[in-house]
Amino acid sequence: MVRLKFSIELAYQVADAGCDFVFNIHAAQTRQQVVVYETLGISQVLQPDIYTDAVSHNRYLRFHAAPGPLTVSYAATVDVHHYRELPDNLSEIGVLHLPGQVLPYLYPSRYCQSDRLHRLAVKEFGHLRQGYSRVQAIRDWVNQRVTFTPNSSTGTTTAVDTLIDEAGVCRDFAHLMIALCRAVNIPARFVSGIDYGADPALGPTDFHAYVEVYVGHRWYLFDPSGTAIPMGFVRFATGRDAASAAFATMFGGVSSSAPVISIEALPDDNGNLVLPEHLAEALSTAGLED
Amino acid sequence: MVRLKFSIELAYQVADAGCDFVFNIHAAQTRQQVVVYETLGISQVLQPDIYTDAVSHNRYLRFHAAPGPLTVSYAATVDVHHYRELPDNLSEIGVLHLPGQVLPYLYPSRYCQSDRLHRLAVKEFGHLRQGYSRVQAIRDWVNQRVTFTPNSSTGTTTAVDTLIDEAGVCRDFAHLMIALCRAVNIPARFVSGIDYGADPALGPTDFHAYVEVYVGHRWYLFDPSGTAIPMGFVRFATGRDAASAAFATMFGGVSSSAPVISIEALPDDNGNLVLPEHLAEALSTAGLED
């Protein structure tokens, strides 16, 4: 078990008409990720609403902010219990045997146009032995082909764009990997969160986007950007792509500053400190029904 | 209440490797749409699986078919209870007051790139009085701008393509209307089904795609293609766009013939025959929690 303590501070300047916000900045509460402490601070006096989606466990924080400055701060301590498995034990699950709620992750989505990439994906990955190792091959292909390049993409950049541009940020790596997995009928989803242990050369700690792929009857973690340590991920929201799992969506005029995020690993209640590290095993933070 | 009896016959030729199928050809069971009779026939001896999504009520029929001919036939009689409301009573619901499960329908999706259309939608519809009449204006704008043109689009055609091409089929009208609604923060979703009363000039009875928009705390029916009578719709599946609500998805080599569909209106148990007709009221076939 890894215990991670983190804080997020988001600062906005809301324009004259006010602005509605929808955030996904709460750590998801799952069987494998236990929130042991959390606190939310909002610098305006307002009525926040938190909706928890029963299927995804995403927590949507919504409120209306008045014109002027707004600060939203969230801090939490989470215990992440990793389910570990040997990669060789994880096979792909045929379309007929997928749990019904996994089916949506087979289909193309806004930023993951798997319907355009079927032929390419079959040519590149169709001949590989099915299973976790094939997913790993897709992850490696994306990692090698795309160069991590800050500010090279925008909020409307898609997997097809990234395939052509060969540059992007973690969100773009995730979209391309997801699209390629779905193109060979492997369910894949987008995860937003933060991570412990990011390469400091990439700049200050920021939100992170990564991938979960459904093999061996469970969702397993992948980091196609190669910038982080999967064992250090904290899950906020999952979705078919960034369109359903953005950390913040604003409906109104607003300007924002860069988020300020800090994260550290803590000892557990018995005083044992487990630090995230790269492992040979496959890791999952999802229960069988997540 | 409208009682509709229909039958669908789908014929395929499955290639040598066999093929997995996922169908959405069952009428949805909702509080407003009651399936009074149904029957499913499959010409091969196989084990079909039917998964009903708890949130959408979509019923996914899945099976593996062996090489050779395959016929799938479904027939049903459904009672559609229409909730009617005066358009003037239906206001838009702010982002903060939407039920949590409606939120996904605010966001862009594969074929409905509302994130690209915000500026255009605000210019065209931003100044209109909010409410059902604004949604109707979007529906009319799409209907007038796009020309119904068989075979003018493909399975990867998007709302942006349709906006540029100004031609399409019912699926394309639906995608463009959905994208424009979401671009001004009105939740909208894609519905696939069949309909009673389609214009026979458009060819034999076929599947239909239409739109539901969330106003006044309920999902209301819209037919941007203008080819059908909303009161004659039978709902099969809803989703963020055609990517999650296709009537058939095939994972393998297969060739298919045109579907053969027939539909008729029947008298109810008291012998009253209600025929679908164009109405001035807003219509919904969704309950408050659907």
Added chain:
Amino acid sequence: MVRLKFSIELAYQVADAGCDFVFNIHAAQTRQQVVVYETLGISQVLQPDIYTDAVSHNRYLRFHAAPGPLTVSYAATVDVHHYRELPDNLSEIGVLHLPGQVLPYLYPSRYCQSDRLHRLAVKEFGHLRQGYSRVQAIRDWVNQRVTFTPNSSTGTTTAVDTLIDEAGVCRDFAHLMIALCRAVNIPARFVSGIDYGADPALGPTDFHAYVEVYVGHRWYLFDPSGTAIPMGFVRFATGRDAASAAFATMFGGVSSSAPVISIEALPDDNGNLVLPEHLAEALSTAGLED
């Protein structure tokens, strides 16, 4: 006749491997635009090559620059003789009667996908009386639909993007107007240059992109961005779109500063000072064979 005196100063920092440059910063020499004085300065000792295209009169300045700072300055005085015509006298020329060298300007190009816009253009402009007034209607449509927005587009933004985004800079306005003209079979081309009299609210004097349309057997000036005075244009290069008429193309690693441009109107040799102003007549700076 308008006499304009201007200077351009471009500053670069060339990376370690050196860089090849191709510039289009010389005023074109045509029958209607006479260069009475010009001077070119380059801060490195090198061998520049100037190639003048016989058909377009574009002058391509090419050289290899060594690593380190590089300044290119060009100054000139040009006499622009405007051919004026009453708009009502200018009719469209049928495809069969166009001079052969005008034909390329009928076809789609990199940033002007007229082949995608035929249906839309016919619907919007197909019913209008042919002639200069129809071109003016296209220009006005683009001007009203698109909002001038600095930094809203990139070097790969196309007319279709601008149609969807409804935002852009002068280059984007030009591309969309050109694409729509060609979509209804009116030859149109891209012009890069600078202009006297730009709206100072838009920032410091910069390069300008505008449009020439072939009606009444001559190329006439249009400014779809509405930010400038056509009578104050100085033509550098013409082409099918920005891909063939960029003011600078670099083949190698280089960083650049904002160009520093100044322009003023001078009295002619007889002491008459003509200032560019908005005119009701159609203006051309092209001879019959240009």
Added chain:
Amino acid sequence: MVRLKFSIELAYQVADAGCDFVFNIHAAQTRQQVVVYETLGISQVLQPDIYTDAVSHNRYLRFHAAPGPLTVSYAATVDVHHYRELPDNLSEIGVLHLPGQVLPYLYPSRYCQSDRLHRLAVKEFGHLRQGYSRVQAIRDWVNQRVTFTPNSSTGTTTAVDTLIDEAGVCRDFAHLMIALCRAVNIPARFVSGIDYGADPALGPTDFHAYVEVYVGHRWYLFDPSGTAIPMGFVRFATGRDAASAAFATMFGGVSSSAPVISIEALPDDNGNLVLPEHLAEALSTAGLED
């Protein structure tokens, strides 16, 4: 020298309003390709116009056809003199040393978005030794990646689409190869014509699209589709892509049948019959100034 005799028959049904046509079906007259005989037949009494572009040698046949059936037939005998060179002798020419009229073929065009492919092309081909062999590597890459698939593309399909779809016809192979060459600063152009010796498995003889690349101070032939024998090419038109070198462009309502084309090799005046064959040498049919 190869002597080829061919005939083309095009059949149209012109709609009620009549139709303007622009054809590129005349064999180009160049120093290396001599038209020894040709004849043009048009089934309507009309006034055709033929414009020969001084730079490209393209011959544009234009006329207005009345409603009703129209047949256009062209037959010719051409002597194609191939300039041959050893691939190792052909080096790439730096931007500064290209003839001015070759510069346009460095820039992106409608269907060859080299500006989007720079990074990808550098990664794939940037490390290769410059020269003919690098161009051959690009040709082979395209040939291996894309599968020849009739009816898989349309008139608006671009190089980026083909890169994603990995399927196309000769036009699509040509566009992708051209875009990749330009992306690493090698001038490349589109050629339309017909060819002797096409693989009969691909169907009846049809128009062909291929590529010329500028290396060693001359334009050399490449056939990325791999369906033909470069030595058997007859050049009709060259251009930056299919937008400027289509064999037929129609301005009006018209339906067309498949072209009927036949081609054979003839003995020359001395009775020597040279049949096109695959050669190890580089071939050019362009003179130094073409």
